[in-house]
Amino acid sequence: MAADAALLTVPGPHGDRTVRVSSPTRVIWPEAGITKLELAEYFIAVGEAFVAANGDRPISLQRFSGDVTGEQFFSKNPPKGAPEWVRSVPVTYPSGRKHPQLVIDEPATAVWAAQMNTIVFHPWASRAERSDYPDQLRIDLDPQPGTGFAEAVPAALALRELFGEVGLTAFVKTSGSRGIHVFAPIEPEHEFLDVRHAVIALGRELERRMPAEVTTNWWKEERGDRIFIDYNQANRDRTMAGAYSPRPLPHASVSCPLEWEELETTDPKAHTIRTVPARLATSGDPWAGMHEHPGRIDVLLEWWQRDLDAGLGELPFPPDFPKMPGEPMRVQPSRARNPD
Template sequence: MAGDAAQLIVPGPHGERQVRVSSPTRVLWPEVGVTKLELAEYLVAVGPAFIEANGGRPVSLQRFPEGVDGEQFFSKNPPRGAPDWVRSVTVTYPSGRRHPQLVLDEPASAVWAVQMNTVVFHPWASRADETDNPDQLRIDLDPQPGTGFAEAVPVALALRELLAEVGLTAFAKSSGSRGIHVFAPIEPEHEFLDVRHAVIALGRELERRMPDLVTTNWWKEERGDRIFIDYNQANRDRTMAGAYSPRPLPQAPVSCPLTWDELPTTDPMAHTVRTVPRRLAEVGDPWSGMHDEPGRIEMLLEWWQRDLDDGLGELPFPPDFPKMPGEPMRVQPSRARHDDASD
């Protein structure tokens, strides 16, 4: 039975805060027995690195009231009862609707989110002071059936080299599952659609260089066993699990920042809620200072225009997005061929 409550002392930039954690013995990850209190203590242990990576941004909370095997929901609006030191910022969603979204500024706010049964933190690619213009170019390397983390590694390494060609510095992390996330800090000079186009141009160029390993095909039936460059993760209100965020998988893995040297040999499932605090203490944070020298995406936007001039147009958007200018039909290719044949 879950206990009544625990009180955690959480250091931060404004001094120590006391955060109450109810039901501390509730098991969130049944397979390994990680409790709600352990998760809160994990966020205390990695707090400074977690906030450097995810703080100061609009964030969505993926909440699991009964543990990772139970029901879940996303919380974008600030939950009721938020302390006065947890703030929000108004963001614009793809529909044009505007609404406040939570911002985490210190480790105590992340611990408070755990008190609200948050397991996964999904930060935006833009900051709270300029929500319309991303300051991160994010590339999601998504292994398809028959591939996994090992197959994504050579693609990530080639992507790093390609980003360097256009003057961008790449940082890698495990997704906490089978994939790899590659981030590059950029000046917040362009809105989300431009950044999406930069990611598409980057993906297409990588696909040209590694056609047997990489695909930008949106439709799963066309991807085969290649690594999918999920360009739609660069859209407004599309997020990935943040650095050091836990994932709702059996071993309580963490989306863990990695050095490029260790990427080829690491086991992503070895980086968990229970192992990452020691790793961080021993090897430091590979993403520390990520935004010290942001780059620009002008060359990638030139590649995008080049591809347009060569007849390569817009790619499909997610199904919940409004129809976008120049977008092809949102029809599965095999379905389109079937409909054409029927006609």
């Protein structure tokens, strides 16, 4: 007896491909009742927009051994058994180690990744062939306890204005959870550390303008009930859920690109695997053409230098990074003040 499987025809730039999906009736989102087959079919439905947003980039796969309530792990190496039409590129990690990472060139790759139990796709901010040089400046607005999506909205709108002041065009999406992601296309002419510094400069300026609402404090004990500007997401090998990527939440939400005019009235929980395909078909992709007019980060790097001259130095890096030049001690403030 043949194993339980479905064969899906996936259109793409090189013609149709047939992708086998095993255990198609297995439920991935128990609360919503969404199966593995529905997940694969979702990537066919949003394929063009998904590849436009996440394609041609090194990508990490967040995979699950069962449903979204179970064990999960990250695949940075391409999973074994990849079809011959799935490619990878070598990238350099913060440790200096090099290793290949998967690249998505067509919807069939996303469907195959779903077959490999991938739920969330985490693309780099750089292109596959120039992986050291980001072509996106990304801001992660992360609500802290006591805040949520509604509190992140004013920060995102103020951030959009700030982007405009420095000559960048901002694009917005839900995180798929409580946060908001704001991206801007940039010329790929600066390494990750420079782009990180540009993000810090931008975050500090927003913090000056909205001190009661946002913070760049790395240590949670200092953030309070403000929106955290997670500048460390701009580091090499630091990623966030890609546009149109599902999230492992009970309602099967999607990190959904929005028009700016929608932001104040949208419900992030309404953008799900089951609703986003119709939304795309009806309204189109708000991120279409994002990279037609990339900007530059020169002004932000001038702001970074201005802040350095004023005594504001480097900020902490993630704990798994090597110690970086100028970085403060990686000790939370309360412990530094009370060593005993």
